[in-house]
Amino acid sequence: MAETPKAAGVTRRDENAASTVHANRRWWDADADSYHATHGAFLGAADFVWSPERLRESDAHLLGDIAGTLVLEVGCGAAMCSRWLAEAGARPVAFDISAGMLRHAREGAANTGIAVPLVQADAQYLPFISGVFDIAFTAFGAVPFVADSARVMREVARVLRPGGRWVFSTTHPLRWSFPDDPGPAGLSATMPYWDRTPYVECAESGEATYVEHHRTLGDRVRELASAGFRLLDIVEPEWPAGHVEEWGQWSPLRGAILPGTAIYVCECPGARA
Numbered sequence: 001m002a003e004t005p006k007a008a009g010v011t012r013r014d015e016n017a018a019s020t021v022h023a024n025r026r027w028w029d030a031d032a033d034s035y036h037a038t039h040g041a042f043l044g045a046a047d048f049v050w051s052p053e054r055l056r057e058s059d060a061h062l063l064g065d066i067a068g069t070l071v072l073e074v075g076c077g078a079a080m081c082s083r084w085l086a087e088a089g090a091r092p093v094a095f096d097i098s099a100g101m102l103r104h105a106r107e108g109a110a111n112t113g114i115a116v117p118l119v120q121a122d123a124q125y126l127p128f129i130s131g132v133f134d135i136a137f138t139a140f141g142a143v144p145f146v147a148d149s150a151r152v153m154r155e156v157a158r159v160l161r162p163g164g165r166w167v168f169s170t171t172h173p174l175r176w177s178f179p180d181d182p183g184p185a186g187l188s189a190t191m192p193y194w195d196r197t198p199y200v201e202c203a204e205s206g207e208a209t210y211v212e213h214h215r216t217l218g219d220r221v222r223e224l225a226s227a228g229f230r231l232l233d234i235v236e237p238e239w240p241a242g243h244v245e246e247w248g249q250w251s252p253l254r255g256a257i258l259p260g261t262a263i264y265v266c267e268c269p270g271a272r273a
């Protein structure tokens with residue numbers, strides 16, 4: 001089992017598109033086994049959960065009517081959402097930058113008998129022709145792990161057909177101001193919300209081993225508008241009563257007070273086919 005890289009240090013500094021992709025691909029490759037050992041049961045083998053608040057697509061219907069649609073899953077990890085979609089009558093294609101995560105996607109297909117086309121790609125440079133997908137989505141994939149998320153929005157807009165839908169969940173931007181701590185320390189704001197300097201974990205050599213980029217709510221809306229999307233909703237799932245399972249910094253304690261997830265529901269202009 002590959003070991004998740006140990007961070008010798010954590011800092012805030014600029015990281016460009018290439019160094020961000022380099023660090024994060026290696027990090028997700030190395031962390032894939034540990035990630036699925038920790039979160040695999042929560043995520044399920046063929047289930048579609050949008051967020052640590054356990055909002056399911058079967059309850060939320062954020063993708064709209066999926067029967068027969070061609071769906072692109074961005075930053076799919078083990079592609080359990082795509083397998084759920086395939087079972088529900090959609091035609092998903094799933095991609096991720098990490099070979100380690102895609103290995104889990106292949107294992108998921110073997111274990112469930114639900115095969116979904118898998119592609120290794122960077123969300124900033126989609127290897128798909130324009131205007132073909134009815135729906136694109138991601139549950140916490142890719143968007144915060146790239147330096148140029150505006151480019152991701154443009155690429156997704158390019159591969160969607162007119163009227164196509166783009167739905168993606170990410171950490172709620174407000175959380176940037178708070179320490180990544182599920183306990184009481186995670187309730188006090190310590191970082192300026194407007195400071196976009198990336199969060200960087202690095203090795204002793206100083207090389208980045210993990211990078212996260214922050215966008216404010218306004219940044220995100222502007223990225224979407226410039227890519228030509230119409231923003232229909234921003235869903236901020238509430239922490240459900242009785243849900244006690246923590247996921248990293250997401251906990252019942254914080255979930256009762258602060259939003260943890262933002263799900264952006266967008267549409268390309270034009271008639272939906």
Ligand SMILES: C[S@@+](CC[C@H](N)C(=O)[O-])C[C@H]1O[C@@H](n2cnc3c(N)ncnc32)[C@H](O)[C@@H]1O
Nearest residue numbers: 028075077097098101122123139140141142145
């Ligand atoms: C938190 S996981 C989410 C995956 C899956 N939806 C889940 O819930 O487990 C983030 C995923 O984004 C992928 N990712 C990171 N950077 C990416 C990029 N530039 N292009 C495509 N995928 C990327 C990672 O490899 C990882 O599988």
